[in-house]
Amino acid sequence: MIHRPASPPIAGRPDVIAQAHARSIELGLRASETPDFHPLRRPALRELVDRNQSLYTHALPVMETLHAQIVDTQSMVVLTDNHGVILHSLGDSDFVEKANRVALCPGVSWAEADRGTNAIGTALVDSQPTVVHAEEHFLHANRILTCSCAPIADPFGRTIGALDVSGDTRGFHKHTLALVRMSAQMIENHLFSNQFADSIRIHFHARAEFIGTLFEGLAAFAPDGTFLSANRSALFQFGRPLAELQRQPFDALFGIAFATPLQQTSRAPGESIVLTLPSGVRVVARGEFTAPRYFAPADGFAASSRIAVSAATRSSARPCEPAPLATLETLDTGDAQVAAILRRVAKLRGRDIPVLVLGKTGTGKEWLARAIHHDSPRRAAPFVALNCASLPETLIEAELFGYEDGAFTGAKKRGSVGKIVQADGGTLFLDEIGDMPLAQQVRLMRVLQERTVVPLGGTRAIPVDLRIVCATHRNLRAMIEAGTFREDLYYRINGLVVTLPALRDRTDLAALVTRMLALQPDHERLPRRVSEAVLARFVQCRWPGNLRQLANVLRTASIMAEGAQQIELEDLPEDFLQDCIEAEPDGISKPPASVPCNGISEPAAATPARMEDWQATLIAQTLARLDGNVSAAARELGLARNTVYRYLRRASTH
Structure with missing residues (x-):
């Protein structure tokens, strides 16, 4: 850790800091002011x-990853809105108390008008x-902090928030801002991909190995070639501001007719193409397009085709990590089916x-795989997991078996040992093995037979000793x-x-909720129980996402209920009610027979056609009553907004 002594207010960066101090004085702030300890109340924060x-x-997931990188450094990760009001924070337990002394907590504004010169506001x-x-x-009170902050822009370049790492001044590290900037860019790229999920996206960079990484350029186009937007990396590579790019056609930006790359990548999916930027720089590019039903084919490009999916869209990051400690004992929460599975697995202990x-x-x-590892003689050795469905075929072989230096273009120098060698002495967990390509199945079979692995580009067989759980x-x-x-x-x-039961088929829901809430960090003032009304609602839910969905619902609800004794119904995520009653194939929740819902009752034996009419009428009446407000209608109906939009598109075609 690199430390830096405290410096005078305007030393080192006179322009930025001096101008910020001048603004603070103009705002009428006094350096000796005491921080405001009155954050927004829970309903207002919600x-x-x-x-x-x-x-x-x-x-949220990016913040968790960033916090894991700086854990135990007496610091915290903070997310704010575009006005500097803190929406969420993750911090080390030994730093939270110090942060609370200067009101660095959710619901408090850190705009310059309220806090003077500080990383967030400035x-x-x-x-x-x-x-x-x-x-x-x-403010004198804030001089116990060192803060590194990066603004977050939406896909159209408008600032919508900020990501910040604040910590004890003694723990200052010159690389913290770089981590924050990369994390903010990751959030922006996620927002970009979500915003333009139904558009044609071009991934590009001057160096092929950067395609699929945080540093790739992303540009979105409508099916007719109209430019929509671009991320920070793309703007940097184009060398032009977003407003200027929005007036440019595709051929002016990439030196080729729009139909050409679409047709080429359609004929040869997965292959990169070379495009030329206005500056004359040649870049390697890959396109991505999943067309919705209402898009018409453009220039002969089949609307159903998907072109050259980049590695970035198949990230190997796991969306939901298991509990920090999973043992066969902790997994037994009272369900008879699960208990029987655990007894069978326990008999294999040591074998x-x-x-x-x-x-x-x-x-x-x-969770079960980790418990099997922890309760075995291999517990002191690594537990290595690989999701076979999260990587493209071109990467899974290198990830699993490793590779030598120079084995392929873009390979790391000094190569990579691969997951199998990493698990030597311990347990290798291959999740979703049914998605492993046949070629890799053959290589894995040979490893299991011979207990040796030969990395890509290598000639030497490396002996391995591991247990495999799939x-x-x-x-x-x-x-x-x-x-x-x-078959072999x-x-x-x-x-x-062994076959794990679905959550809706288990009898230990209440115990699972208690166990998951107990695993939350103590320092976050998060509730450790749910109300009876919430538990009753949980019992009604069909839980299509099973334990992962339950964990995510509890995590979000806990944050909404921060500071309260228990989680209430109003703390649950907006779209959760969609999964609390049996859903129809179209995603429309069906009320019980003869029970009114928003003034509409449905016959006990409705035909599919009548059910579709009922669904359409329900959505139409709700939208009419709410003046066409899709978000409000989705919230009231317990639907995702995309479901309401699907209805609107379907209705517009009739």
Whole structure:
């Protein structure tokens, strides 16, 4: 850790800090002022988070990753809205108390008008990443902090918030701002991909190895070639501001007719093409397009085709990590089916018999795999997990078996040992093994037979000693019949087969809720229980996402209920009610027979046609009553907004 002594207020960066101090004085602030200890009340904070739901949703996992990188450094990660009001924070327990002394907590404004010169407020004013260290803060009370902040822009370049790392001045590190800037750019790229999910997206960079990374340029186009927007990296590569690019056609930006790359990548999916920027720089590019039903084909490009999916859209990051400590004992929360599975698995303790875990997505297959590892003699060795469905075929071989230096273009120098070698002495968990390509199945079979692995581009066989646990939601026997899964591999991995039940089929829901809430960090003042009304609603839910969905619902609700004794119904996510009653295939929740819903009752034996009419009438009447407000209608009906938009598009075609 690199330390830096406190510096005078305007030393080192006179322009930024001096101008910020001048603004603070003009605002009538006094350096000796005491920080405001009156954050927004819970309902107001909840409403503010709702207004910034897209930012909040996409930032949360990035904040958790960033916090993991700076953990135990007496610091915290902070997310604010575009006015500098803190929406959420994650911090080390030994720093939270110090942060509370200066009101660095959710619901408090850190705009310059309220806090004077500080990284959050100053970064938002200047629209640029900013560090404010120790005595560079205007308020004396804030000089215990060193803060690094980067603004976050929406896909159209408008500032919608800021990401900040604030910590003890003694823990200042010159690389913190770089981490914050990269994390903010990651959030922006997530927002960009979400905003233009139904558009044609071009991923490009002058260096091919940067395609699929944080540094790739992203440009979005309508099906007719109209430019829509571009991310920060693309703007930098174009060398032009967004407003100027919006007046340019595709051929002016990339030196080629719009139809040409579409037709070329349609004929040869997965292959990169070379385009030329206005500056004359040649870049490697890949396109991505998943066309919705209402898009018409453009220039002969088939609306259903998908072109050259970049590695960025198939990130191997896991959306939901399991509990920090999973053992066979902690997984037994009272359900008889699960208890029987745990007893069978326990009999294999100390024996390297492979285990195949079946079950729907989110049922806790990785939790069980970690418990098997922890309760074995291999517990002191690594547990290494790989999701076979999260990587494209071109990367899974390198990730699993490793590669030598120079094995392929873009490979890391000194190569990579791969997941199999990383798991030597421990346990290798292959999640979604049913999605592993046949070529890699053959190589894996050889590893399991010979207990050696040869990296890509290498000649030397590396001996490995590991236990293998696999999981899938697919029917492997049916895949064997179809020729998409090798029978010899199947019999290598299914020493013991267990099937985890879906959450709706378990009897220990209340115990699971208590266990998950108990695992929350103590320092976050998060509730440890739910109200009876919430538990009753949980019992009604069909839980299509199983344990993963339950964990995510509890995490969001806990943050909404921060500071309260328990989670109430109003703390639950907006779209959660959609999954609390049985859903129709179209995603429209169906009320019980003969029970009125918003003034409309449905016959007990409705035909599919009448059910579709009922659904359409319900949505139409709700929209009419709410003056066409889609968000409000979706919230009242317990639907996702996309479902309401689907209805609107369908109605417009009739």
